[in-house]
Amino acid sequence: KAGVTQTPRYLIKTRGQQVTLSCSPISGHRSVSWYQQTPGQGLQFLFEYFSETQRNKGNFPGRFSGRQFSNSRSEMNVSTLELGDSALYLCASSLGQLTYNEQFFGPGTRLTVL
């Protein structure tokens, strides 16, 4: 069974631009959650999508948004990029809602904002 895949793996953007990251969960998994990881803050939860609906949301500004498609693939969008958005963005999938099920993480997308 293929694992969680994320594209692209690396991305360089400039301030003010927007970016879209993609995540394909493990086949059969219906929950996709997104995380931001920085050296200073560690792992922080962004949001979770389950059956195309956002079920949980972390404490991030509205510039961070996401969606999930009927095939469970998910995208995350960050608008008006700031330097502080430079981070590793991780996606994880689970069979059911994340808080009751084991999560499987993808390799991440490394975003650099210049």
Add this chain to the structure above:
Amino acid sequence: KNQVEQSPQSLIILEGKNCTLQCNYTVSPFSNLRWYKQDTGRGPVSLTIMTFSENTKSNGRYTATLDADTKQSSLHITASQLSDSASYICVVSYNYGGATNKLIFGTGTLLAVQP
């Protein structure tokens, strides 16, 4: 305030030795606690998930314990190997209200195993 604190921040041990990592939390109401291992440049990998009623859980050379009364968990690594060098992250899930649960992440313990 819901918090997860891990100690030590970093640890260096010799190959073959045992070590124990600590996780203290103030999260309430508690749902479950997880330990993850994250190799440099890669996504975290789940080691254990423990609910309120579980005191101990093993995954190979990794054994996690949970004391829900004192709100403490530990991860014990037996006979360490060079491949155990990684960041170990403790994550606690709590009920936010109704069917909504949230995750609180610790900042991790960076373990280096030296030959």
